[in-house]
Amino acid sequence: MEQERVEQVKSILAPGDYYLSGNEAAAEGAIACGCDFYAGYPITPSSEIMERMAQRLPELGRRFVQMEDEIGSICALIGASWAGARAMTATSGPGFSLMMEGLGYAVFTETPLVVMDIQRAGPCTGQATRVGAGDIMQAKWGMHGDVQIIALSPWSVQEMYQFAIESFNLAERYRVPVVLLGEEAVGHLRERIRIPEEIPVVRRDRSKNSPPFGTQDPAGIPPMPAFGDGACLLVTGSTHDPWGIRRTEDPEVHRRLVERINRKILDHREEICKTEQYLTEDAQEILIAYGFTARSALYAVKRLRQKGRKVGLLRLQTLWPFPEHVVRPLGQRVERILVPEMNLGQVMGEVRKVVQCTVEGYHQVNGEIIHPQAIVDAVERRG
Numbered sequence: 180m181e182q183e184r185v186e187q188v189k190s191i192l193a194p195g196d197y198y199l200s201g202n203e204a205a206a207e208g209a210i211a212c213g214c215d216f217y218a219g220y221p222i223t224p225s226s227e228i229m230e231r232m233a234q235r236l237p238e239l240g241r242r243f244v245q246m247e248d249e250i251g252s253i254c255a256l257i258g259a260s261w262a263g264a265r266a267m268t269a270t271s272g273p274g275f276s277l278m279m280e281g282l283g284y285a286v287f288t289e290t291p292l293v294v295m296d297i298q299r300a301g302p303c304t305g306q307a308t309r310v311g312a313g314d315i316m317q318a319k320w321g322m323h324g325d326v327q328i329i330a331l332s333p334w335s336v337q338e339m340y341q342f343a344i345e346s347f348n349l350a351e352r353y354r355v356p357v358v359l360l361g362e363e364a365v366g367h368l369r370e371r372i373r374i375p376e377e378i379p380v381v382r383r384d385r386s387k388n389s390p391p392f393g394t395q396d397p398a399g400i401p402p403m404p405a406f407g408d409g410a411c412l413l414v415t416g417s418t419h420d421p422w423g424i425r426r427t428e429d430p431e432v433h434r435r436l437v438e439r440i441n442r443k444i445l446d447h448r449e450e451i452c453k454t455e456q457y458l459t460e461d462a463q464e465i466l467i468a469y470g471f472t473a474r475s476a477l478y479a480v481k482r483l484r485q486k487g488r489k490v491g492l493l494r495l496q497t498l499w500p501f502p503e504h505v506v507r508p509l510g511q512r513v514e515r516i517l518v519p520e521m522n523l524g525q526v527m528g529e530v531r532k533v534v535q536c537t538v539e540g541y542h543q544v545n546g547e548i549i550h551p552q553a554i555v556d557a558v559e560r561r562g
Contacts, residue, residue: 183352183384187377188213191239194376201339201365202227202269204372205295206235208343209267211378214293215241216264218255220248220274223307224363225297228269249274253281256292260285261414263405265347267293271363272301275314276321282356283322284416289392289403289440291350291383295343295359297366300521300546309546310363312470312521318358319499325437327444329451330358330499332469336370338496348381349451353443354400360498362521364471364548393421397435398442444500452502455494458484462491464558465509467518467530469495472549476519479554490558498526503533510534515561517541519554 191211199207206228209217217232229245236243242264246252249270256266270278275296285292296318300311318330329349331342339361346357384402387410394401401421404410413423418433426432444451457477459465468476473494483490493509495502510516516534518527519541527540541557543549 182386184382186380186382188380190374190376190378192374194374196371196373198369198371199336200227200367200369201333201336201361202297202367203231204336204340205269205343205359205361205366206231207374208340209293209347210235210239212344212347213265213380214267214347216256216259216266217242217268218244218246218252218259218266219268219270220246220252222249222271222274224299224366225269225271225295227366228295228297249277250281253278253285253294257281257285257288257290260290260292261406261412263407265351267295267347269295269297271297272299272305272307272314273303275317279317279321282328283324283326285356286322286326286328286440287324287416288414289354289401290356291354291403292356293343293346293350293359294356295361297361297363299363300544306546308363310471310521310548311544311546312362312472313525313544314360315498315522315525318360325441327441328356328358328499329353329444329497330360332360332496332498333365334470334473334494335365336368337372339365340372340374342496344378348379351381351383352400353447353451354383354403355444358499360470362471368471390421392419392423392436393439397439398446399439400443448500448502449504451497451500452505453496454502454505455496457492457494459491459493459509461489463489463514465491465493465513465516466554466558467493467495467506467516467526468520469498469526472519472521475549475551476554478551479558482551482555483558488558495526501529503529506530507533510536515539517554517558517561519543519549519557521549
């Protein structure tokens with residue numbers, strides 16, 4: 180029987196320092212982690228990812244396909260993943276909306292794949308070239324039914340590279356779509372990054388004699404052989420039993436399946452979630468931020484500390500599953516939490532669900548990044 184294993188593989192790029200944009204770094208991270216199939220449709224501000232994959236994948240003997248739209252793109256990823264590929268696409272705004280049905284199919288069929296959503300100001304076509312963070316809730320709740328995904332939120336070009344690798348490894352380990360929720364600001368940011376000599380790559384369990392859609396563990400992750408491995412595979416978006424056979428009229432089969440695909444993520448929340456804390460040890464007030472806005476929030480914390488205010492920062496690197504096991508204890512020992520966001524309070528609402536202290540938001544939806552001074556002013560206005 181095969182088991183999941185983690186391999187250290189040589190970096191495709193020579194180790195060293197590079198000056199890349201976030202989108203370029205995300206593409207290189209995916210390539211380094213073994214992405215061998217890309218299907219996508221160009222859309223601002225994610226197009227540089229597709230452009231780099233179109234150039235680099237054929238050079239490496241891997242597959243690149245420009246699809247007719249984002250619906251075809253996500254469906255191509257699902258087929259490629261079941262054929263054994265490590266598959267990804269990139270998109271933004273309306274393109275991400277078009278992917279929702281396919282993404283839900285991937286969750287229910289436990290198909291590992293990666294979607295890089297480089298967010299722009301919405302809704303609808305919105306401001307195609309401007310920044311926003313309005314897709315947080317869509318990434319989690321855009322699909323119908325009770326589902327769980329994993330979503331990561333990088334704040335730097337280095338993290339665009341690292342989180343691309345992490346996205347593939349999480350997708351393989353938990354058999355779930357992973358969304359890299361970047362923002363235009365980090366996608367087009369240029370910074371120096373360090374490429375390591377080796378990359379950790381998770382290889383999923385491809386055992387072909389065990390049921391591919393069920394385990395004895397109600398929160399378990401079953402093995403996933405690919406077509407061609409020798410297993411008899413049935414893959415359907417309808418309710419299915421552990422062997423993939425349609426059981427749409429069986430309430431118990433449906434309950435077990437839906438509960439397991441939720442619990443396999445939620446019961447492993449503490450293993451999946453990553454956060455960082457800055458100056459929170461003695462803090463009386465906490466900023467909770469993510470993505471590019473966390474850079475402004477950290478600068479604001481340092482400015483406020485210089486003024487004698489005991490403020491700290493919790494940075495959410497993982498947005499879904501929501502790291503409530505980290506947020507809740509912080510909320511028990513501070514007086515107030517401020518959540519600055521480039522939307523009208525999507526993560527603020529999640530924070531309010533798990534803490535008892537005062538939670539306020541600073542919202543900005545004008546297509547501009549949040550300036551550090553705006554956060555300083557927002558904290559000081561509240562006394």
